[in-house]
Amino acid sequence: MRRDERISPLSTTPSWVPEWEDLAAADPEIADIADREAGRLAAGLQLIASENHASPAVRAVLASPLSMKYAEGYVGQRFYPGCEHVDRAEELAVQRARALFGAEHANVQPHSGTSANLAVYAAFAKPDDPVMALSLAHGGHLTHGARISFSGAWFTPVPYEVDRATEQIDYEAVREIARIHAPRIIVCGGTAYPRNIDYQAFREIADEIEAILWVDAAHIMGLVAGGEVPNPVPFADVVTTTTHKTLRGPRGGMILCRGEHARAIDRAVFPFSQSGPSMQAIAAKAVALREASQPAFKDYARGMIENARALADALAGHGARLVSGGTDTHIVVADLQPLGIDGARAEDLCARAGIYLNKSAVPFDPMPPRTPSGIRVGTAAVTTQGFGAGDMVEIAGLIARACRGEDPGRIAADIAGLVARHPAFPVGGSAPGGSDPGGGIRRGGSPA
Structure with missing residues (x-):
């Protein structure tokens, strides 16, 4: 039997599946903390816009042996041997991301949305370059130029605001600011902006001043996957997102970009800003992307x-x-x-x-x-x-x-x-979207 044929049959529980009792015996204090957190999730209303319940399939792969593999580099170009299986997981994640969002290139290695954003700066800007983005006070994100963030400390922030009367983006005002400051990058998207964005208008502004158009779509990519809000990918040079908000996957980040920017983005992630990727998270992203592609x-x-x-x-x-x-x-x-x-x-x-x-x-x-x-x-x-x-x-x-x-x-x-x-951890059954979001955390205990 070849090495890649040694696969556990799916009809039985693989020997590597961790049991709650293993944790409870090894570290009862941490087991108690995890159980209490499960209880908090089950007993309350989770209305934080950045949070979601990952499916059992996503959580299962996060606890799999993939978490133990060091895989510095990219598929077929790793710095360690034994990566043939994690390579396939990353290939699937990349293929599914490109297909779901219509992207020419995808990098699924960022550890978080902020890691993805850092890579975009590294790919397209130099220290002190002007970067234009929605003001933090008007719904933008810390990494869009806030002074307390690396983005505001290393680059020159050029904020734009929403219109005072409508509290929505005034695209002509954005155009005027862009003409005055000629930013290297224009960022659209935010963390507390509840409206759809006119990506075509931003594309025209960016083209006029020859700026990179970057869409931070961390909050909405699940809505994009479901076809309920406009897709920024056809308009942007680069799109960053998290994978754990509306996309309902593991905590992590992802970058989608035009093919012409693929090399710059990949090098900005590795080796510039990250080393070994979390292969269990990448595999979990692949699972979430497959789930998001279902009707x-x-x-x-x-x-x-x-x-x-x-x-x-x-x-x-x-x-x-x-x-x-x-x-x-x-x-x-x-x-x-x-x-x-x-x-x-x-x-x-x-x-x-x-x-x-x-x-x-x-x-x-x-x-x-x-x-x-x-x-x-x-x-x-x-x-x-x-x-x-x-x-x-x-x-x-x-x-x-x-x-x-x-x-x-x-x-x-x-x-x-x-x-x-509407339990957070139902016993059996399925949640909207085709998968049970909970499935029980503690066997024989609360909440199940």
Whole structure:
């Protein structure tokens, strides 16, 4: 039998599958921490826009022997022997990414979205080059030029803002700023911008000043995969994304680019900014990409947006002001000034009741960054659990009750009824998108 034929039969449980009891016996303290985290996920409402529940298949490969292989380099060009199997995993991840998003080239090695973004800077810019991006205070990301980030320390940030009246991007204003500053890179995309972006308009601006157009699509690529929002890949020189938000895969990053930029991107990832890739994460990305290519994932992507719009409308009904007037994605940014509470206080009160969301600045926020006026809410995880638009009305009511200072124990009791109908870790069955997001963490214990 050849080496590559020694494959465990799928009809039996392979000997390498880790058991919960192994961890509990080896390190009961860590086992207890993991079990408590599972309990938190099962008992609460996960509304942080950056988080989701990975499928059992994704989690299984993360715990596989692939995690033990050092594979510095790229497929067929590794610096260690014994990479024939992990090479195939990376090939599948790359092929699936290119096919799903229509990209000419894909690099699946970045450890995170920030790692992917660092590689883009390394590929296309030199220290002190001007880089234009959406202001952090208006929905951009730390790595888009914030002074406390490497991006603002090493490069010259040129921020643009949303329009004061619409709280959406003013493309003519972006064009004027680009003409004045001639940035090397123009970045579009953000972490708290709930609207679709006109990539064609950004492409025209970038072409006019001969800039690289980079789309940071970390939050929306699952929606792109499901065909529910515009695909930035045909317009951008390079697109970065995480794989764990709406794409519902493992924590990690990915870069898609035009073929002419493939060598620059690959060299910027390895050897410039990373060494050995996490092969178990790359294989898990391949699994997630396959799941995202299935017909059921389209329903999941549509559900995220429908839920976000229902949640937005319900929050507005409780007196919150919706930034930009609503949402086109899974993200809702709500200004709580009409309710007489700041976002930091709301975040704390909600967390006490088991509602997990995060504080967020609103455009032209009069409050300081640590106590901003708003909150950011996302529907990726609750949609994975099977919550629908009707449930969003109930969730908005729970958020409003928490913000009013109602007893968190009473709110938590009502949440228990909600999550009982839509468990994070169901026993058997499938979640929207064609895979069970939980499948139980602890055998014979809670929550299962």
